[in-house]
Amino acid sequence: xxxxxxxRTSDAQPAHYPEVMNGGPASTLEHALQSAxxxxxxxxxxxxxxxxxxxxxxxxxxxxxxxxCRFRHEGIRQIEAFYLPGDYFGFDIDTEARFTAEVTxxxxxxxxxxxxxxxxxxxxxAVMSAIWTLAREELRRSQNHALLLGYRHAQDxxxxxxxxxxxxxxxxxxxxxxxxxQDIADYxxxxxxxxxxxxxxxxxxxxxxxxRPRTVIMKKAMRARISNSFDTIPVSPRPxxxxxxx
Amino acid sequence: xxxxxxxRTSDAQPAHYPEVMNGGPASTLEHALQSAxxxxxxxxxxxxxxxxxxxxxxxxxxxxxxxxCRFRHEGIRQIEAFYLPGDYFGFDIDTEARFTAEVTxxxxxxxxxxxxxxxxxxxxxAVMSAIWTLAREELRRSQNHALLLGYRHAQDxxxxxxxxxxxxxxxxxxxxxxxxxQDIADYxxxxxxxxxxxxxxxxxxxxxxxxRPRTVIMKKAMRARISNSFDTIPVSPRPxxxxxxx
DNA sequence: CGGGCGCTTGATGTACGTCAAGACGTGTGG
DNA sequence: CCACACGTCTTGACGTACATCAAGCGCCCG
Numbered sequence: 045x046x047x048x049x050x051x052r053t054s055d056a057q058p059a060h061y062p063e064v065m066n067g068g069p070a071s072t073l074e075h076a077l078q079s080a081x082x083x084x085x086x087x088x089x090x091x092x093x094x095x096x097x098x099x100x101x102x103x104x105x106x107x108x109x110x111x112x113c114r115f116r117h118e119g120i121r122q123i124e125a126f127y128l129p130g131d132y133f134g135f136d137i138d139t140e141a142r143f144t145a146e147v148t149x150x151x152x153x154x155x156x157x158x159x160x161x162x163x164x165x166x167x168x169x170a171v172m173s174a175i176w177t178l179a180r181e182e183l184r185r186s187q188n189h190a191l192l193l194g195y196r197h198a199q200d201x202x203x204x205x206x207x208x209x210x211x212x213x214x215x216x217x218x219x220x221x222x223x224x225x226q227d228i229a230d231y232x233x234x235x236x237x238x239x240x241x242x243x244x245x246x247x248x249x250x251x252x253x254x255x256r257p258r259t260v261i262m263k264k265a266m267r268a269r270i271s272n273s274f275d276t277i278p279v280s281p282r283p284x285x286x287x288x289x290x
Numbered sequence: 291x292x293x294x295x296x297x298r299t300s301d302a303q304p305a306h307y308p309e310v311m312n313g314g315p316a317s318t319l320e321h322a323l324q325s326a327x328x329x330x331x332x333x334x335x336x337x338x339x340x341x342x343x344x345x346x347x348x349x350x351x352x353x354x355x356x357x358x359c360r361f362r363h364e365g366i367r368q369i370e371a372f373y374l375p376g377d378y379f380g381f382d383i384d385t386e387a388r389f390t391a392e393v394t395x396x397x398x399x400x401x402x403x404x405x406x407x408x409x410x411x412x413x414x415x416a417v418m419s420a421i422w423t424l425a426r427e428e429l430r431r432s433q434n435h436a437l438l439l440g441y442r443h444a445q446d447x448x449x450x451x452x453x454x455x456x457x458x459x460x461x462x463x464x465x466x467x468x469x470x471x472q473d474i475a476d477y478x479x480x481x482x483x484x485x486x487x488x489x490x491x492x493x494x495x496x497x498x499x500x501x502r503p504r505t506v507i508m509k510k511a512m513r514a515r516i517s518n519s520f521d522t523i524p525v526s527p528r529p530x531x532x533x534x535x536x
Numbered sequence: 537c538g539g540g541c542g543c544t545t546g547a548t549g550t551a552c553g554t555c556a557a558g559a560c561g562t563g564t565g566g
Numbered sequence: 567c568c569a570c571a572c573g574t575c576t577t578g579a580c581g582t583a584c585a586t587c588a589a590g591c592g593c594c595c596g
Binding site: 114122124142176179180182183184186187189190191193194196233 | 360368370384388422425426428429430432433435436437439440441442479
Binding site: 442470471472482483486487489490503 | 574576577
């Protein structure tokens with residue numbers, strides 16, 4: 045339960061901020077959460093919280109994946125982020141959740157009451173700095189998402205997405221996709237057909253291998269395949285070392 | 291100089307976080323910056339800092355506008371955010387700037403050395419909470435940008451952009467656009483021609499008025515014109531009261 | 537082995553990108 | 567103050583990539 049090291053981006057701290065804002069070893073967060081957390085199993089497409097719900101709980105993905113999204117009237121759904129094993133979410137920036145959170149596949153979470161985590165005894169500077177690190181990571185992720193959506197070609201967006209997934213998972217070349225084609229489409233701002241066709245095209249051109257629909261093998265110089273890749277690394281400036289649970 | 295109240299989103303604080311994380315009256319930030327800041331005038335397209343530069347300065351827009359962006363190899367540019375009068379930027383989440391900052395038009399800024407702002411005397415909890423508020427605002431903006439880019443039709447993106455601009459400016463119906471069509475295109479993930487055509491179409495259909503290219507009048511139920519608007523307000527959950535300088 | 541869901545593939549329309557030219561407005565110099 | 571020139575914005579013609587509508591395949595689970 046919360047027994048992993050948090051995704052560490054702490055190798056890139058703003059040197060100027062005092063300790064309370066410096067991430068430091070984010071394992072302090074797990075430590076503070078250790079006794080507060082309880083496990084929670086969700087089956088596919090189950091909602092964890094809805095947009096507008098009070099932000100009262102902090103979650104960590106153990107196994108599976110979570111999507112946060114919004115809906116437009118005719119049922120059009122837009123996915124803002126995926127959370128993979130090791131990721132925290134729910135420490136929102138408002139009193140009310142700005143997105144709906146659902147699991148994309150059978151998923152195990154750890155849950156802790158924010159009120160409990162932030163009790164006077166628990167709310168150390170270390171905990172606060174860990175929260176700060178999470179917020180920065182969230183901002184970085186969102187900015188990278190916007191950059192991804194700036195690509196005009198479906199293949200570029202898909203490749204950027206696959207690179208993000210690869211960077212956030214352990215293996216360099218083997219990617220597990222714990223979400224449906226529709227989920228990917230709603231994250232990339234495309235239709236499911238275009239996503240599927242792009243997967244096929246990338247496979248046919250030898251850029252990726254796809255033994256099963258939700259397993260992708262990265263082949264050769266994939267980055268060079270992005271027609272207009274950024275001079276600076278577009279998706280994840282520094283690969284995020286992410287300790288996966290179980 | 292930094293004499294305005296910061297954009298207040300503090301009406302939506304996570305009630306659970308201790309004071310250090312609660313925005314509180316962000317005027318504390320201006321107060322802390324008051325003596326540290328110096329004015330800086332930039333002419334159109336001038337760079338303020340480049341991607342990769344050390345994050346050492348905090349800026350506030352007094353007049354004009356700033357864009358932060360990245361470049362892809364063939365000169366394709368992608369704009370992540372605009373900063374308007376009253377907005378702070380430069381308090382980045384890393385030691386190095388993740389974007390290049392340039393002014394879109396003749397612009398006046400206030401500049402303060404982060405090291406000075408964050409000296410032991412200045413780094414009060416109030417200052418830190420103000421920084422936290424800025425970071426949350428940045429996250430919200432980035433998420434809204436990603437949502438905007440999720441719209442599949444150019445007119446929808448443009449309308450969402452205009453709504454964002456309207457919400458961030460004083461007047462409800464009269465929008466000043468302190469950036470070129472190319473800037474708007476690079477922010478919306480479109481070409482300049484498509485942006486121009488969308489402006490024309492919206493004008494012809496009576497949704498907006500455009501006395502001059504950079505002045506837009508919002509007419510009638512503009513929101514209803516977005517073909518797939520979000521059930522919940524897409525761009526700015528609560529209009530941001532933004533005190534403009536001079 | 538059968539059913540259903542997720543994924544893929546096909547055919548067609550349309551919105552946007554691209555290339556190109558022209559109009560407008562703005563700023564500068566005479 | 568006017569004329570000119572440059573840059574910004576707009577408009578046009580055309581090609582292309584993606585959305586849409588529709589059908590079919592394949593995998594997984596019951």
